Amino acid sequence: LKQLLAGQEQLLAGQERLLDQYTKTYERLDRIIDNIQNTRAQLHATPTQIRFGSRPMVTTNFVPRTAQNQLVDAIFSHNEPRTVLTGMRGSGKTQLAASIASKCEDERWPIVAWIHAASRKDIIGDLYEFALRSGVNATKDTPPEIIVRRILDQLRSADAADNLFVFDNVENLDDLKHLIPEGKGVRVIITTTRHLDWDSLGWHPITVGVFERDESITLLCERTGDTHRDAADQIAEALGDLPVAITQAATTAHNERYTLTEYLSRLNNFPLAATIDKQEGEHYPQAISTALWLACKATIGSIKKKNSTQGKLSLHQMNTLSLLASPGVPITWLEDYNDTENAKKSLSALLNSSVCQISADGKKVLIHQLQGRVFRENHLSTKTELNTAVSTAIHVLESISTHTEDILDRERQETQNLIEQLSIIASQEYSLPLFADPTIATILARTLQNAWRLGMHQITLTLINPLTKASDILGVDHPDILASRNSLADAYLLEGHIEKAVKLVQQNLKYSRKLLGDTHPATLASLNTLANASRDSGNIEDAASLFEKILADRIRILGPDHPDILTSRNNLAGTLQEVGKLEEAIILYKQNLEDSKRILGPSHPGTLTFRNNLAGAYQEVGRFEEAIILLEQNLKDRTRILGPDHPDTL
The missing domain is CATH 3.40.50.300 (P-loop containing nucleotide triphosphate hydrolases)
Structure with missing residues (x-):
């Protein structure tokens, strides 16, 4: 009895020390939370303008x-x-x-x-x-x-x-x-x-109506330096005083050094494949289509006459602008084409001719809706020309999706631009030919992978519409479509939409197993998402069994050094930890950390995550000293890599 009483006193004393440690720990956590909130407040401070x-x-x-x-x-x-x-x-x-x-x-x-x-x-x-x-x-x-x-x-x-x-x-x-x-x-x-x-x-x-006739005549005369008001009046009559057409007519006449009489003759005699399609609330004289097409043709012809390379590039740029997103295309995309110097000059010539224009922030190039429509209805009227334009636009998207930037913020911006383009072109009827090119499926899959790597999973959900368009045309069993659908299912999981994720991944498994087999990497990726969904919905035992099978299959098929092995092993370890099998989880976490340092490198974000997970498991079983060593190392590395004030460091 005396021994028990003495032991009780020791327990009470230990309990007091433990409570004291808890108090200090909570004080430290409060300070960290304050620091995080202060940092977030600085990061999210509303700009004054x-x-x-x-x-x-x-x-x-x-x-x-x-x-x-x-x-x-x-x-x-x-x-x-x-x-x-x-x-x-x-x-x-x-x-x-x-x-x-x-x-x-x-x-x-x-x-x-x-x-x-x-x-x-x-x-x-x-x-x-x-x-x-x-x-x-x-x-x-x-x-x-x-x-x-x-x-x-x-x-x-x-x-x-x-x-x-x-x-x-x-x-x-x-x-x-x-x-x-x-x-x-x-x-x-x-x-x-x-x-x-x-x-x-x-x-x-x-x-907002058309120009008054006198406004049209004055504009044509002033911009061309030609005082022949009767010719200007006839041009204005033919173009219905529509501002965009009058402006283009004046610019074309000025740039090509036509008199107004010469331009009127060109306007009346120029052969045209088609006029602008009529839409609700619109009535356009046929000459408007001629004027806008003349502007494109004359500008590209003029550029080509001075420099054949730049002329070819200007046509590429018009093809791209006419098929990609109507709110504009990033200017850097149009200045590439593996010949930046000539591409910049050809784009400048297009901008100077008013065929297209630059956004106020200087980041995008836009083409007027009517100008784009006329270009498509005339230049892209044949299957050959349309296929060439599609290939050009696809090449632009593909080059951006494969390019990685040294600066993280710039890479995130490019990925966001790409997601925006893909999302918008899926809702533009005239852009649908892009989705018949199998490369679009590869671009979608690669864009989703990049977005995931950069932590931009939420915005990836805007790619559901383009993915649907691509799968409707290319088939639901296209390998890249399967990969993209699986990435979206993962995004749904992170958003807490478990039912949507499960529905999507089950569709994927049906086609993946039939087309690729039970052990293909794409099938295993879908199974991994399904296992995550099981865990998130509370079916821990089912999830653990599935993760164990996926890990074994991936090691056998991909080899022990594939990055997917690290993900599978980490998933299995986390699930075992949830069901209380801590020693088994620790063995897997330790192996993952060593492999990650070797495969990904000691400073890779994945390595830091795996070290953090191992520390958490150590802490849960009471191996505090070992946990502290790992957490101190993580703190040191994150401070060095991310900086002392980054939320992850805090």
């Missing part, structure tokens, strides 16, 4: 319009919260909106955002990126729709400030439902070809 989106540059020779004065009054004098610019394509709606955005930037408005609004998915995507730029804290498991709601709530509750949002090219007003920014001082402009009863819908409408 936000300039967002790929708005087109206001053209140098922009012609002031009657509608422009109405728009200036609506935005700056009357503070209209919602203004809509309506008119046919080519009437200058986007340029008018861009001129207002430019004026707001000059007056240093806190927010000037340009949103691509061709579809609801595009709108959510841009608003999500805007929210991140604005400092909204987005954890990896927060859906984009929630982040968008947060930034809209933030705007509603913010102090009064002059902020502008432009939603360009709205096709369907329903796409804007619950996505229109509101708040004190917030102004929203949308551009659209739709003719609705805008007043009753709560919008201030401004109609």
Whole structure:
């Protein structure tokens, strides 16, 4: 009894020491959490001025319009919260909106955002990126729709400030439902070809029409230096005074040194494969298609005459612009083609001719919708030319997907640009021929892998639509389609959508087993995702059995030094740890750490993760000294690699 009592006293004393240690540990954790929150606050601090989106540059020779004065009054004098610019394509709606955005930037408005609004998915995507730029804290498991709601709530509750949002090219007003920014001082402009009863819908409408005849004549005469007003009048009549056509006609005549009479003759006698297809609310004279096609043909011909290499590259650039995303293509993509010097010169010539234009931030090149349509309907009218254009655009996407940058932020930006392009072209009818090229499946799979490697799993879910388009054309059993679908299933798991992940991976397994067999790496990857889903849904024993089988198969098929082995072994160890088989888990964690140092290198993020996992297992079984050694090493390495203030270091 005395021995038991003495032992009890020792236990109580030990308990007090343990409680004291717990208190100190919690104090340290509190300090670390404070540091993390402070660091995040610094990382996510809202910029004082936000300039967002790929708005087109206001053209140098922009012609002031009657509608422009109405728009200036609506935005700056009357503070209209919602203004809509309506008119046919080519009437200058986007340029008018861009001129207002430019004026707001000059007056240093806190927010000037340009949103691509061709579809609801595009709108959510841009608003999500805007929210991140604005400092909204987005954890990896927060859906984009929630982040968008947060930034809209933030705007509603913010102090009064002059902020502008432009939603360009709205096709369907329903796409804007619950996505229109509101708040004190917030102004929203949308551009659209739709003719609705805008007043009753709560919008201030401004109609953007064609040029007045005198405006057309003056522009043609001034830009060409030709005073033949009768010829200018006939050109304007033929082109229906449409601003984009009049502007291109003047530029082409000036660059080709035509008199207005000579240009009129070219306009009337130029053979054309097709006119612009009619769409809702549009009526275009046939000569408009001729004028816009003349501009393309004359510009490319002029470049080719001076330098055949640059002429060829300018055609490549037009092919790419006409098939990729309408909100613009990164300028660096168009300046590559393995001949940067000549590509830059050919692109400059295209920009100088107004066939295309650069975005206000200097990062993207855009082509007017009508100009792109005319180019496709005339130059890409034959199967041979279309196939050439598709190959050119695919080559651009492929070169970006294979390129890795030395600077992590730049690589993340390129991956994001690629995801944006793939997502948008899947919703553009004229871009669908790209999805008939098998290389697009490889690009999708590679892009998903890169995004995962860079920790960008959430944004990968925007690739569901392009993946569906590719699988519809290339077949659901295409190897790269299977790999991409499996990556998306993994993304669903991380987002907590277990049912969606399981459904996707079960479809994958059906085709993968049939096409490739039970032990093919793609089949094993799908099984690995299924095992993760089992673990996440609480079926730990099933998950452990599946992980064990996958590990054995991968070692046999891929060899002991393949990186996938490290992932499988880590998954199995983690599952064994969850069911309490700690000693077995520790053996696997130790082997993984040694192999990772040898295969990936001692400073690789995977190696640090595996070391951290082993330390956690040691800590759980009470082997604190061994855990401390590993954690101290991880802290030292992360401080060296990531810096002392990085959240992972803290």
